[in-house]
Amino acid sequence: MAPKIVDKDARRLEITRAAAEVFSLKGFQGASVDDIAEAAGVSKGSLYGYFKSKEEIFYATFQAYQAELVQECMQAMESEGTASDKLTAFLMVTVTSLHDHIEMFPLTLELWAAASSGPARERFGSVMESLYREFRGITAGLIELGKAIGEFREDVEPEAVAAWLVGGLDGLMLQYWFDQTLDVRHLTENFLEMVLRGIATRTDLEGIIDV
Amino acid sequence: MAPKIVDKDARRLEITRAAAEVFSLKGFQGASVDDIAEAAGVSKGSLYGYFKSKEEIFYATFQAYQAELVQECMQAMESEGTASDKLTAFLMVTVTSLHDHIEMFPLTLELWAAASSGPARERFGSVMESLYREFRGITAGLIELGKAIGEFREDVEPEAVAAWLVGGLDGLMLQYWFDQTLDVRHLTENFLEMVLRGIATRTDLEGIIDV
């Protein structure tokens, strides 16, 4: 006498995948629970067996999307080479991943909006804060490393560079969303070259610049 | 035989000011037209004498907010000095202005979200595209200028630096919204110092770096 068993977690993940598409297409408010249920191939009532509210669905959906992205980016940080190499790898992997999944970008924009005002502000806001803090911390750590081994100059402030690079990625993708003729990878490569030249120590500089 | 005549345009502007607060607090979807009417001190019916839809109110509200910001930033571009000076002035004025009006930032986030998905995507999306194109164009123009007079290196790609600086501002303010302990002005000063060093020509560089 045991009941029908389903893998709840797997089912939840499946649902978030369908929800991601709907949210990206219609936004958080614009997507109705009926839309999501239909996209996921389940009934509305069943949905509420997996999530206790629409907000919950959105939250889980973004978490799942983000988890993939973060994992990819973190791996890049552990590449071999100088601090510059690692920083480059991190930025290029991130920009490439965002570029390749640009159709999901509205999900991020929706989260920003949800976290900025309205009833969900408290909840989503603190998630965003810690997320950015983590990203900045890791990036700043790379810069610190570069400074420690004399690769980067003493007057470089890791927090400043980290905040701008992390923020720049967001801002760049935003522009790309509105104008997909931008070659974000190329733009990033060129800009990063300039930044690295600006923060590298004299000795390293000698080797890089010429002309 | 005529009743009291009101200055429609002035009244519209007044209404957008009240609406800006409401939209910033509750978001576009979250703010009801009744909320806005109450905040503006007029009846809902009267509101529809000034604007033909809620979307129209939001659009006008953002336009008014943005117009002030853009004007301020553009002035900074026309300051005296080298290309570096102008670029610095532009970034610092912009970041300062955004910082001082941070309570209005959710309005921007709402617009991004509205422009990214849903029914208003077409309308708001094209506005955003041209807005960013203009900002990048002006910034890139400054870099071109610097290259032309030999202040900046030949291998600097104006479009790349422009896209990243403009995007970086957005991304930085986003982080600031979630964590207002960040000293955005200082972070920007330091990072820009690094960037300018990276894009300056060798000769200029000699003067700047030492140690």
Add this chain to the structure above:
DNA sequence: TTATAATGACTGACCGGTCAGTCATAAAAG
């Protein structure tokens, strides 16, 4: 049998937008 999953009709709150009517105003008439 029985415990659980799944369903979808239903509900009640909310909201954008409308419209018939009110009222303060000021021009015109006496």
Add this chain to the structure above:
DNA sequence: CTTTTATGACTGACCGGTCAGTCATTATAA
């Protein structure tokens, strides 16, 4: 100066529609 009247700004009750969330019922596997 007083009365009449044309005007349009303003009001708020109302309507049609939408949607998040519920629950009584049915299906299914053990």
